[in-house]
Amino acid sequence: MYTQALSVENQTDQCASEEQEKLRRFQGRIDGENRIEAMDWMPEAYRRTLVRQISQHAHSEIIGMQPEGNWLTRAPSLKRKLQLLAKIQDEAGHGLYLYSAAETLGVSREELIDQLHAQKAKYSSIFNYPTLTWADIGAIGWLVDGAAIMNQIPLCRCSYGPYARAMVLICKEESFHQRQGYEIMMTLARGSPEQREMAQESLNRWWWPCLMMFGPSDRDSQHSDQSTQWKIKRFSNDELRQKFIDATVPQAHFLDLTIPDPDLKFDEPTKHWQTGPIDWDEFWRVVKGEGPCNRQRIAAKRKAHEEGAWVREAAMAHAQKRRERAAAAKVAAE
Numbered sequence: 001m002y003t004q005a006l007s008v009e010n011q012t013d014q015c016a017s018e019e020q021e022k023l024r025r026f027q028g029r030i031d032g033e034n035r036i037e038a039m040d041w042m043p044e045a046y047r048r049t050l051v052r053q054i055s056q057h058a059h060s061e062i063i064g065m066q067p068e069g070n071w072l073t074r075a076p077s078l079k080r081k082l083q084l085l086a087k088i089q090d091e092a093g094h095g096l097y098l099y100s101a102a103e104t105l106g107v108s109r110e111e112l113i114d115q116l117h118a119q120k121a122k123y124s125s126i127f128n129y130p131t132l133t134w135a136d137i138g139a140i141g142w143l144v145d146g147a148a149i150m151n152q153i154p155l156c157r158c159s160y161g162p163y164a165r166a167m168v169l170i171c172k173e174e175s176f177h178q179r180q181g182y183e184i185m186m187t188l189a190r191g192s193p194e195q196r197e198m199a200q201e202s203l204n205r206w207w208w209p210c211l212m213m214f215g216p217s218d219r220d221s222q223h224s225d226q227s228t229q230w231k232i233k234r235f236s237n238d239e240l241r242q243k244f245i246d247a248t249v250p251q252a253h254f255l256d257l258t259i260p261d262p263d264l265k266f267d268e269p270t271k272h273w274q275t276g277p278i279d280w281d282e283f284w285r286v287v288k289g290e291g292p293c294n295r296q297r298i299a300a301k302r303k304a305h306e307e308g309a310w311v312r313e314a315a316m317a318h319a320q321k322r323r324e325r326a327a328a329a330k331v332a333a334e
Ligand code: BYC
Pocket: 052, 053, 056, 057, 058, 060, 061, 062, 064, 065, 091, 122, 123, 124, 125, 126, 144, 145, 148, 149, 151, 212, 213, 214, 215, 216, 220, 221, 222, 223, 224, 227, 237, 287
């Protein structure tokens, strides 16, 4: 009896030390700036963190099509309409690309989409705000895509290979989106007094929610430490927010628009723009589902999914037919 107990204990100790050794080697690969690939061993918590972040990111791209889609039929010219249509199609592509990256971690796209529809999965807070005027399309491109680029460029160096590689293409397209948004703002800011006012009013509404996109302040960010150790995150939420502020304030000045913050000032010693306090209560309200458009966004997403069921079924039936034809042709050739 006694020897049996000892051997079970020994086995448990051995398993624990093998696990420790795997963890040590895993962290060593990350510290050495090696990429982790889908078939590599990884701790379960690393896998879960990536599924959480990549799927939230994918959902954001897909839900993010709605506020812009609102202006497709009302774009002021054919050229603007084509640009907006192309941008929205890019967002759809990013979403699908990111769902594929998440699928490499052993989770299915259907499962992720079900979580979104059941409101168990998050997407970026920014897409729960309404697009009330055409200037909002400019502000989204300039500010929302601008914030997205700031957050996503470092993700091109994320330790997980499929996510990092997806980010390279996505960042290139986001950078084009940011320019088209800034160009809309420039046209409005240099247009008639009414157009200028529309641009300013839009900046007033989008500025603070865009600062919130980077996530809670570092002291309230529960995942940052671990994600930084795993090199999923390369900069903290506050560091990226600051980079965005420093890049964007001069762009607003160039447009001759005013950042809606009476406390905004340039701090000479640090060479950073300092803002007033962010309303974190508003951020958490929106994240918890109480933003201006949360319900509308999920309802529209569910409806589109239901109405698109026949397209998915037709695509599956077509793929099946092609497989059967290819199999029959192979048999005939033998
Ligand atoms: N909104 O510990 P933290 C786009 C949640 S798409 C909602 O700091 P983490 C675009 C966070 O998930 C833009 N929730 O988390 C598309 C966590 O809750 P859970 C989307 C937020 O992960 C179309 C909790 O708060 N970009 O650009 O270390 C048109 C604590 O936060 C938000 C990405 O998804 C938020 N803003 O850091 C135009 C980029 N912030 O999960 C443009 C990839 C935080 O424990 N994601 N939360 O329930 C990331 O880089 C990171 O996930 C974050 C948050 C920086 C966002």
